[in-house]
Amino acid sequence: MQVNILQNNWTENLKTKIYGRNLKLFESIESTNKKMLEDLNSNNNLEEGTVYIALKQTSGKGSYGNSWDSDNDLGLWLSVLLYSPFKKDVLTFLPCIALTKLLKEKYNISAHIKWPNDVLIGHKKISGTLIQITTLNDKKACIIGTGINLYHNENDFDLEIRNKATSLFLETGIKVELKEFFKEFICYFEEIYLGEKNLIELFKENSEIIGKKIKAKKDGKEIEAFVKDITEEGYLKVEINDNEDIWISRASLDIDTFY
Ligand code: BTN
Numbered sequence: 126m127q128v129n130i131l132q133n134n135w136t137e138n139l140k141t142k143i144y145g146r147n148l149k150l151f152e153s154i155e156s157t158n159k160k161m162l163e164d165l166n167s168n169n170n171l172e173e174g175t176v177y178i179a180l181k182q183t184s185g186k187g188s189y190g191n192s193w194d195s196d197n198d199l200g201l202w203l204s205v206l207l208y209s210p211f212k213k214d215v216l217t218f219l220p221c222i223a224l225t226k227l228l229k230e231k232y233n234i235s236a237h238i239k240w241p242n243d244v245l246i247g248h249k250k251i252s253g254t255l256i257q258i259t260t261l262n263d264k265k266a267c268i269i270g271t272g273i274n275l276y277h278n279e280n281d282f283d284l285e286i287r288n289k290a291t292s293l294f295l296e297t298g299i300k301v302e303l304k305e306f307f308k309e310f311i312c313y314f315e316e317i318y319l320g321e322k323n324l325i326e327l328f329k330e331n332s333e334i335i336g337k338k339i340k341a342k343k344d345g346k347e348i349e350a351f352v353k354d355i356t357e358e359g360y361l362k363v364e365i366n367d368n369e370d371i372w373i374s375r376a377s378l379d380i381d382t383f384y
Contacts, residue, residue: 139312143315144205145205148178156185156270157270159186160177161177161204162268181195187253188242188254193255201271201273201275203271211267214359218241218327221254222327222331224273237331238334239334242255251273251290254269278294325356339352348365349366
């Protein structure tokens with residue numbers, strides 16, 4: 126069900142030029158990514174920067190076909206629409222950079238990006254991003270879906286992720302207002318997207334992965350690799366078993382143990 130936006134004032138005093146100006150707020154839907162994809166495919170001409178937010182998602186989608194636990198009002202669950210020439214792997218960096226900078230600059234939290242699409246505080250994940258792409262009249266439409274854990278207590282996380290997940294509340298003791306947090310986040314998002322700075326450089330500034338040894342699964346096998354750089358496509362450039370440089374994309378590498 127869609128909530129009356131005016132009543133909720135989600136766009137009032139929003140400091141962005143484009144992003145979030147067209148906003149749909151849902152009390153409960155399966156998934157903001159899924160809904161946006163359906164609307165785009167049924168010829169709803171959505172403008173750049175359109176945002177869908179759900180207070181609850183009954184079937185939230187995560188990366189690698191996983192589900193994203195969001196059938197609760199404990200976080201910011203949103204999708205942003207971009208018509209962008211950037212490659213998918215690089216676009217994934219956008220909300221991660223925005224959130225990491227926001228947490229550092231406004232909440233004094235030392236967060237960092239775990240390549241390619243997670244934001245961590247220490248070793249615990251506070252946010253993840255799932256991008257879905259579709260083509261409309263030769264235009265590439267990119268749905269950038271991000272989940273940010275805001276109000277969870279430890280017991281709110283399933284047992285199997287309890288020691289790997291965190292929320293803004295657990296880190297700061299603050300219960301931010303959802304609307305206000307959204308406005309801060311979308312401002313950072315737009316500033317980074319429209320700004321002059323190269324996304325790969327920004328990624329490197331906000332990640333700790335370069336120069337680290339990682340344990341990962343590549344093509345089903347456990348490997349250890351040394352991370353040398355991030356390429357312009359957003360791939361990891363690693364050295365495996367003292368072999369020369371190898372470039373790997375997110376699709377072929379699943380980092381489980383992280384420096
Ligand atoms: C991950 O696995 O880390 C990616 C999680 C992405 C979750 C967000 S919540 C809003 C949007 N809608 C979805 O169904 N998924 C994304």
